[in-house]
Amino acid sequence: MDRLQQTICALATPPGAGGIAVVRVSGPDAYPIVEKIFAPLHVGRRVAEAKGYTAMLGHYLLHGQEMDETIALFFREPHSYTGEDVIELSIHGGTAMADGLLEALITAGAAPAGPGEFTRRALEHGRMSLTQAEAVMEVIAANGRQGAALAKSALDGRLAKRIGAIQTALQSLNAHLTAWIDYPEEDVPELSDVQLLQTLRTQKAELDSLINGYGAGAVLRRGVDCVLLGRPNVGKSTLLNLMAGFDRAIVTPVAGTTRDIVEQAVQLGEIRLNLFDTAGVREVGADGDAIEAEGIRRSWKKLDEAGLVLAVFDAAQPLTDADREVARRCQDRPALAILNKQDLADSTENAAGTLRPYFKKVITLCAKEADSLQPLTEAVAELLGTAQLDPGAAQLCSARQLAAATRARDAIEEAIHARQAGYGLDAIGICLTDALQALCDLTGEDASDATIEEVFETFCVGK
Numbered sequence: 001m002d003r004l005q006q007t008i009c010a011l012a013t014p015p016g017a018g019g020i021a022v023v024r025v026s027g028p029d030a031y032p033i034v035e036k037i038f039a040p041l042h043v044g045r046r047v048a049e050a051k052g053y054t055a056m057l058g059h060y061l062l063h064g065q066e067m068d069e070t071i072a073l074f075f076r077e078p079h080s081y082t083g084e085d086v087i088e089l090s091i092h093g094g095t096a097m098a099d100g101l102l103e104a105l106i107t108a109g110a111a112p113a114g115p116g117e118f119t120r121r122a123l124e125h126g127r128m129s130l131t132q133a134e135a136v137m138e139v140i141a142a143n144g145r146q147g148a149a150l151a152k153s154a155l156d157g158r159l160a161k162r163i164g165a166i167q168t169a170l171q172s173l174n175a176h177l178t179a180w181i182d183y184p185e186e187d188v189p190e191l192s193d194v195q196l197l198q199t200l201r202t203q204k205a206e207l208d209s210l211i212n213g214y215g216a217g218a219v220l221r222r223g224v225d226c227v228l229l230g231r232p233n234v235g236k237s238t239l240l241n242l243m244a245g246f247d248r249a250i251v252t253p254v255a256g257t258t259r260d261i262v263e264q265a266v267q268l269g270e271i272r273l274n275l276f277d278t279a280g281v282r283e284v285g286a287d288g289d290a291i292e293a294e295g296i297r298r299s300w301k302k303l304d305e306a307g308l309v310l311a312v313f314d315a316a317q318p319l320t321d322a323d324r325e326v327a328r329r330c331q332d333r334p335a336l337a338i339l340n341k342q343d344l345a346d347s348t349e350n351a352a353g354t355l356r357p358y359f360k361k362v363i364t365l366c367a368k369e370a371d372s373l374q375p376l377t378e379a380v381a382e383l384l385g386t387a388q389l390d391p392g393a394a395q396l397c398s399a400r401q402l403a404a405a406t407r408a409r410d411a412i413e414e415a416i417h418a419r420q421a422g423y424g425l426d427a428i429g430i431c432l433t434d435a436l437q438a439l440c441d442l443t444g445e446d447a448s449d450a451t452i453e454e455v456f457e458t459f460c461v462g463k
Contacts, residue, residue: 019093170436
């Protein structure tokens with residue numbers, strides 16, 4: 001049987017104890033199935049006769065036995081999330097009652113939904129585009145308000161509209177070129193090189209803007225792995241505790257106190273940081289502490305994996321060889337230099353001047369003071385590009401979309417270079433066809449089953 005002909009059900013709220021649990025039912029037999037297991041409170045009312053956008057109070061039945069009080073919300077196709085008949089059943093939260101309701105529905109003929117199957121049906125029924133479907137999980141996973149706003153802009157269709165505008169411009173250009181090349185007997189005006197190149201450059205700039213904003217958008221939606229790096233006793237663990245808001249790491253004046261990586265997720269402004277406090281890096285020698293040496297090795301390894309590096313230095317002491325090694329390894333990375341203990345320092349200018357060539361930004365602060373969080377928050381947002389990002393603007397929200405946009409941009413760039421090198425308009429047309437195909441892949445207009453499977457494999461059941 002075609003999967004779309006089956007009626008599916010799933011828990012749409014997190015499992016476990018809670019105020020309510022919501023079970024969603026969608027498909028052609030949603031109303032007949034629910035009628036079998038739902039007893040309305042008021043005699044004479046029937047599920048089959050319920051109008052869309054209405055509610056009904058009753059109880060669900062499991063093997064004929066009345067169970068929990070239930071509120072049924074009705075949606076008639078095509079005016080529902082999936083575009084099918086949908087009923088959402090709300091009961092008291094708790095594993096036992098939710099499992100009982102699912103058992104009753106499956107016994108009555110519903111099939112358990114797969115990951116993302118409700119959203120996939122919305123896609124199949126034209127209720128949303130592939131880019132909107134991808135945005136659903138981004139909205140669910142967003143850690144901050146700006147990240148949620150970015151995901152919502154894609155869910156609202158703004159990304160599809162932005163890509164659609166690029167497609168329209170390229171399609172018009174390609175149609176003009178095709179008509180001029182294939183129908184020379186017709187009075188089709190030749191496109192000047194100035195107009196041709198201007199159109200290509202404008203659309204390439206649009207795609208460049210989308211591609212360049214992907215990294216910052218991903219940070220806002222999903223957060224970033226961040227490593228705290230520095231020699232012993234510069235204040236890394238104190239800074240971790242400041243950002244965490246509690247004493248997460250042990251702080252002592254003894255070098256080597258932190259020997260293994262300490263992990264802690266923190267919210268720094270709108271950005272979620274998956275913080276890794278590492279062992280203080282220094283030369284322990286061949287006869288040094290083997291445990292500390294292993295911790296230092298892991299510190300350097302974490303540096304290579306991090307999406308953000310907070311390199312901490314002691315502003316009250318001259319820079320050491322270990323400090324310079326940290327700075328050298330941070331060069332050309334998304335790294336911020338933090339001169340800590342500014343309250344104990346006479347001046348930080350010399351140290352800051354030495355560090356600037358190796359870092360995107362250098363700031364001074366005192367990790368013991370709560371007021372230091374604000375400049376740190378602003379510096380991180382500026383470094384990662386989130387400060388300049390408009391959360392209401394359309395942005396790419398998946399690696400798949402980024403790859404397709406990059407292919408389209410590269411094809412347009414190839415068209416520009418080809419024309420500048422003196423190639424004919426037929427060569428330009430081939431490049432435009434490649435660009436348009438890449439944009440169709442992005443929006444999902446010609447998406448293969450494999451592409452759709454890739455999109456939905458990360459979805460949760462019930463969405």
